[in-house]
Amino acid sequence: MGYVAIKGGGRAIEGSHAAVEALRAAEGEAGTPLSLSTIENQLRLLTSRVLSEGGLYHPRLAALAIKQFQGDTLEAAFALRAYRSTKPRLLETPVQDTSRMRLIRRISSAFKGIPGGQLLGPTYDYALRLMRLDLADESSEAFRAVARRFMQGVPDTALPDSFPKVVDALRAEGLLPPLAPRTQEAFDITREPLVFPVPRSAALATMARAETGSLLAIAYSNMRGYGDVHPTIAELRVGYLPVMLPHPVTGEPVEAGEALITECEVVAMYEGNNSDGPPVFTLGCGACFGHNEVKAISMAILDRALQKGMRDGPRNPSEDPEFVLLHVDGVDSMGFASHYKMPHYVTFQSDMDRLRTTQSKAKASAKGVLA
Amino acid sequence: MTTETHFPRADWPRLLCALRAGEVRAAAERCARELSVRDLALPQSGLALLKLRDGALAEDYFLGEMPLARARVAVTTVDGRRAEGAAQILDDRASLARSIAILDAVLAGGFPGCETVEPLLEQGAHVLERVAAGRRALLAATHVDFSLLARTDDEEDDDA
Structure with a gap:
């Protein structure tokens, strides 16, 4: 039964992608999209942070990730890590001085x-x-x-x-x-x-x-x-x-x-x-x-x-x-903190069942003591 | 092997990377029209793992990864002269690495077209000099002059 909600959420998830994009462009006609060069230069310390936490020295992609994830450094670093995982390792550099x-x-x-x-x-x-x-x-x-x-x-x-x-x-x-x-x-x-x-x-x-x-x-x-x-x-x-x-x-x-x-x-x-x-x-x-x-x-x-x-x-x-x-x-x-937002319907149902059972036992035990 | 430029070969990729990629590609295409170019290795783009030696105990460790593109070509002239060229650049455009590898071979062999590449190297050197001047300015403007502190101390001593 726990999978029904996930099946039914497909359209809502698509809507959430559109909604987050809509907020990025919420200035409407008055807005100007951020250029990657602007982010890289004017938000250089933010770009630096994402570069290092992503583990990939690619300032332009770091700027893109900042733009895409609307300034969320954790998500931006995650995107850089995901990008690097798609690329082959060509070499290990000699030790740099x-x-x-x-x-x-x-x-x-x-x-x-x-x-x-x-x-x-x-x-x-x-x-x-x-x-x-x-x-x-x-x-x-x-x-x-x-x-x-x-x-x-x-x-x-x-x-x-x-x-x-x-x-x-x-x-x-x-x-x-x-x-x-x-x-x-x-x-x-x-x-x-x-x-x-x-x-x-x-x-x-x-x-x-x-x-x-x-x-x-x-x-x-x-x-x-x-x-x-x-x-x-x-x-x-x-x-x-x-x-x-x-x-x-x-x-x-x-x-x-x-x-x-x-x-x-x-x-x-x-x-x-x-x-x-x-x-x-x-x-x-x-x-x-x-x-x-x-x-x-x-x-x-x-x-x-x-x-x-x-x-x-x-x-x-x-x-x-x-x-x-x-x-x-x-x-x-x-990732660990965010995963708690994902459906835990089955595990929580199990937690509730156990709690109710324990409560019933406690009540029965209390009645026994009183009797 | 003749070299028609006063820049050492080790500087060529850096100088060319300082230019717009379109200019470098166009120069390589111009040269390649007069020459036969064969890829000795497939141009690739991927990552390089950056190894440093730590400043405290001199142990090696990896700081992270960087984009890397590389290419290696053999270039032959119509009269049968041959030179190899290669490039490894911190960039994710394999096609740019291939263009630089072609120009590397053209310059190394002193082949037709190298006279058109020389001005590009000069141009790249100017770009890099501008960047270096900007960085030097950051240092020059913020160089702490402790002699002023010593003078103030002396003046305070005199006042006392």
């Missing part, structure tokens, strides 16, 4: 005078959180003049595209753990299920495409006290990573394109009882597609927390790989 990123922003809260200097780049960090009411009625002319005016006012300074990493300087001073020889292949979360314990590369890959709010919430629990990471941001970088692939004919590395990436390394308190050598700072690393600083910082904090949990056993939720990695994926968690 993020120190070659063409930076647009780079800061450190550890040192004032980092090699190459602090470059604030595009950020709201120093802005007052006051509404700019002039944007509510911005003319096309004023809008077009913004970039032009910016370029005219920029000082003529010779700056390189890429900069050395702060952690490399710390490592050269012996303040960081020495780099161990690499023994494990990187874990591919798109092909292998997470069966715990998982290697650190599985944790990094899972967090790189995790939902921003979920990562932030668990990292925040650690920062507030359910954990012991007191991080200092060694470096936060935003920039375009040139992706180098070997030329199929010559074999020499050729730039196939570039991807906007946010990368963060945090330094946490040193550990003093390391029997392998002198005490050194501990580190966490975060990175994601697009410009998403909160996500990269949260990931770096959780990376450091998970390293501790993997080594000593978890003492807090944020140190438990199973807890963190199985609860931060937006598509998984949104």
Whole structure:
């Protein structure tokens, strides 16, 4: 009997598709459809979020998904994941060197005078959180003049595209753990299920495409006290990573394109009882597609927390790989929450039957006690 | 093998990708009219899995996937000279990768038509320079000058 309603819902479902489209175009004659370029540029941080949570660096498709799902980041990321599942995997890139990123922003809260200097780049960090009411009625002319005016006012300074990493300087001073020889292949979360314990590369890959709010919430629990990471941001970088692939004919590395990436390394308190050598700072690393600083910082904090949990056993939720990695994926968690909207007529009928039976038994039992 | 351009071969795909796809396709079609083009591999579009080395402990991991199109061709001139060309680009248009692969072969072989591709490379270089200048401007305008802070500290010391 439970299937009857689903059969009868076909027309209603079609109607719901039309209804949601009607709301997208509810401005009617006065409206203008959003261009993908507009979304990609003017809503660049939203596009960034969908790119990274979808796990696919395709800004144009991310913009399309945002348009199609009317700004719902979870659904948009889901659409990107669905798209990627229809495409063949052609290759795995060689390891890419993020120190070659063409930076647009780079800061450190550890040192004032980092090699190459602090470059604030595009950020709201120093802005007052006051509404700019002039944007509510911005003319096309004023809008077009913004970039032009910016370029005219920029000082003529010779700056390189890429900069050395702060952690490399710390490592050269012996303040960081020495780099161990690499023994494990990187874990591919798109092909292998997470069966715990998982290697650190599985944790990094899972967090790189995790939902921003979920990562932030668990990292925040650690920062507030359910954990012991007191991080200092060694470096936060935003920039375009040139992706180098070997030329199929010559074999020499050729730039196939570039991807906007946010990368963060945090330094946490040193550990003093390391029997392998002198005490050194501990580190966490975060990175994601697009410009998403909160996500990269949260990931770096959780990376450091998970390293501790993997080594000593978890003492807090944020140190438990199973807890963190199985609860931060937006598509998984949104799917689970949303599935409760689907018909559960049969299971709920069964729940009601059991409740009524239990109630009858309880009543009978109460009568027996009274008798 | 002669090369009629001062741009290194490793830069050709990047320079051509900076242009509108229509321009690149048209140039490849023009060159192909005078040449015989054979696909050595079927042009494909799909995904590449991006591998990074983490900045903390230098372990390899995958950040996510990117669109990738690739093609490989052999180009032969009417007088029998042959060159291979290929392209792998972060794009989902296999036809664009094939066009770039043809131009790669034409330039690598110094074949007829390469003189028409050279201006395209120049044009691509200009586009990329404009993009780079925009990014440099973001950095230059926001470069923190701590010497001003030191001067303020000195002034405060003087006041005291």
